[in-house]
Amino acid sequence: FVLNKWRKEPALDHIPTQQFPDGDNSRARYLTDLRYLLELGYRRYNKVGKAFKITIPIGGYAVKYRVILPKDHLEEIKHLSNDVFSWQLASRIIFAQDYTGAPDRGKWSGKALRVGIHQNLGDITTQLDQRIVEYFSSHLSQQKGSVDALNMMSFFIPTITYVTNALLVDSRLSSDPEWLRQTANFAVNRYGAADDVRKWPPYLANIVAPFIPSVRRLRAQREYVMEKMKPIYEELKASGQLRVDDKKLRRKGTFGYEWLWGGTPDDVTLRDFSDTMMRTMIAAIHTTAKTISVALIDLLTNPEMVEALKNEAQEAVSPDHASVNLDKLIKLDCFLKESQRLSPVFLFTMNRIVTQDYEFKCSGLRLPKGTMVTGPAAAIATDPDVFRDPGTFDGHRYYRMREEAKDSASSLVLGMSTIDSLGFGLGNQACPGRFLAVNNLKLMIARLLTGWELSLESRGREYKGPRPVMAYNDFSVVPPSEYNLRLRKL
Numbered sequence: 444f445v446l447n448k449w450r451k452e453p454a455l456d457h458i459p460t461q462q463f464p465d466g467d468n469s470r471a472r473y474l475t476d477l478r479y480l481l482e483l484g485y486r487r488y489n490k491v492g493k494a495f496k497i498t499i500p501i502g503g504y505a506v507k508y509r510v511i512l513p514k515d516h517l518e519e520i521k522h523l524s525n526d527v528f529s530w531q532l533a534s535r536i537i538f539a540q541d542y543t544g545a546p547d548r549g550k551w552s553g554k555a556l557r558v559g560i561h562q563n564l565g566d567i568t569t570q571l572d573q574r575i576v577e578y579f580s581s582h583l584s585q586q587k588g589s590v591d592a593l594n595m596m597s598f599f600i601p602t603i604t605y606v607t608n609a610l611l612v613d614s615r616l617s618s619d620p621e622w623l624r625q626t627a628n629f630a631v632n633r634y635g636a637a638d639d640v641r642k643w644p645p646y647l648a649n650i651v652a653p654f655i656p657s658v659r660r661l662r663a664q665r666e667y668v669m670e671k672m673k674p675i676y677e678e679l680k681a682s683g684q685l686r687v688d689d690k691k692l693r694r695k696g697t698f699g700y701e702w703l704w705g706g707t708p709d710d711v712t713l714r715d716f717s718d719t720m721m722r723t724m725i726a727a728i729h730t731t732a733k734t735i736s737v738a739l740i741d742l743l744t745n746p747e748m749v750e751a752l753k754n755e756a757q758e759a760v761s762p763d764h765a766s767v768n769l770d771k772l773i774k775l776d777c778f779l780k781e782s783q784r785l786s787p788v789f790l791f792t793m794n795r796i797v798t799q800d801y802e803f804k805c806s807g808l809r810l811p812k813g814t815m816v817t818g819p820a821a822a823i824a825t826d827p828d829v830f831r832d833p834g835t836f837d838g839h840r841y842y843r844m845r846e847e848a849k850d851s852a853s854s855l856v857l858g859m860s861t862i863d864s865l866g867f868g869l870g871n872q873a874c875p876g877r878f879l880a881v882n883n884l885k886l887m888i889a890r891l892l893t894g895w896e897l898s899l900e901s902r903g904r905e906y907k908g909p910r911p912v913m914a915y916n917d918f919s920v921v922p923p924s925e926y927n928l929r930l931r932k933l
């Protein structure tokens with residue numbers, strides 16, 4: 444069986460392998476130093492138009508290599524359909540879904556989410572702001588001069604869980620503490636279950652999986668979501684909204700489940716609908732929490748930026764504090780873009796599995812069916828031919844770039860994906876929730892900057908040192924937990 448499995452591995456001998464030059468290619472090295480490996484391969488191969496591959500030394504993956512594509516190859520595949528370069532299949536492998544039982548991606552869900560967010564973004568932003576204010580008011584000290592010190596991920600995960608839930612599902616669920624606890628846990632469990640499964644060789648993983656505690660929890664959570672979504676699903680089905688011919692009207696709604704519903708196929712099942720809700724939460728919560736935690740560390744280790752962003756935020760918040768004009772938060776947008784450039788949540792994005800043999804038009808490179816490809820997001824973002832002094836954090840970098848290139852300034856905003864800015868992926872399978880994420884991030888930071896004096900704390904003392912380099916576990920950033928956010932109420 445093992446030999447058979449090996450033989451089925453797509454033949455990739457024509458693509459060079461990048462390894463760590465000192466010969467330590469262990470699992471531990473891969474998990475902690477992947478950024479370096481990708482940068483080496485990017486400079487050596489991608490920069491001269493060649494693809495390279497890296498071994499994935501983690502058991503349980505159904506593929507052995509990741510093929511990292513140069514920019515022109517990524518441009519070629521960015522609009523190819525999910526049926527040819529499939530994110531759905533890639534995520535099945537990355538999260539060892541066949542073993543863990545994590546929910547699969549519905550074919551319609553990305554588009555439904557993207558269109559729903561696009562059509563409702565104004566209302567979404569108003570709701571987000573109200574929920575953020577509400578959450579901060581009830582979870583942070585309100586007395587002038589009082590001080591809170593918070594572990595960022597421990598604070599922002601529940602904040603974003605609450606805010607996202609209040610937007611996606613109505614108060615039946617968003618006011619239920621058990622639902623909030625479970626939704627905050629999905630993402631951790633999905634990664635944890637995949638890691639636990641991969642400790643076993645693939646031929647044993649299927650037998651062992653049902654006994655692994657994290658897998659059992661994930662499977663139980665999936666059933667829990669379905670049970671909780673059932674009344675909502677039945678209500679939506681009975682409402683006959685899917686029979687409304689005008690697609691625009693179908694996708695209008697106060698809550699995410701309504702506009703998502705508008706984009707579902709007519710025969711969507713309860714399983715598919717509840718899996719989509721679960722996957723949306725998984726995709727939304729930890730990514731946004733990591734991004735804001737990293738950004739606040741970047742901000743508070745660059746004191747000159749704090750003043751600039753605070754002044755801008757004060758201009759953007761209305762005199763009665765009732766609303767925030769996001770169009771005025773240009774410097775904040777540029778700052779967040781720089782933070783994402785240097786410490787993206789994912790080292791690579793555009794993970795896809797090729798579903799048929801494919802030959803690139805731009806180079807003639809052949810990829811056999813079943814190959815996993817990806818785009819070197821972090822390496823491109825630190826390429827000196829693209830960014831001057833790329834290793835330095837420069838909070839005004841994108842502001843200057845936008846001033847210098849007025850015609851293309853719109854492509855430099857945080858939510859826009861381009862080949863040099865792959866933090867949210869690229870093309871028709873790029874993150875469908877990114878404009879919501881961007882507005883959420885800006886609102887949270889603007890509200891924090893105008894309501895509190897912010898600083899960093901390390902080991903109980905104010906931290907005034909340099910910006911720390913962010914660590915990665917496998918391909919995902921780990922905001923350093925030794926820095927707490929200190930807030931003094933203004």
Ligand code: HEM
Nearest residue numbers: 548726727730731792793794867868869872873874876880
């Ligand atoms: C700063 C926060 C976020 C980051 C950095 C991020 C990043 C990404 C990336 C890189 C992808 C894969 C795209 C590709 O490979 O081309 C993705 C997919 C996705 N994102 Fe986001 N995202 C964020 C927030 C959100 C939010 C708030 C939502 C929902 C409201 C969301 C929903 C999704 C969904 C549904 C997918 C497709 C994944 C799937 O179906 O498995 N994301 N995101």
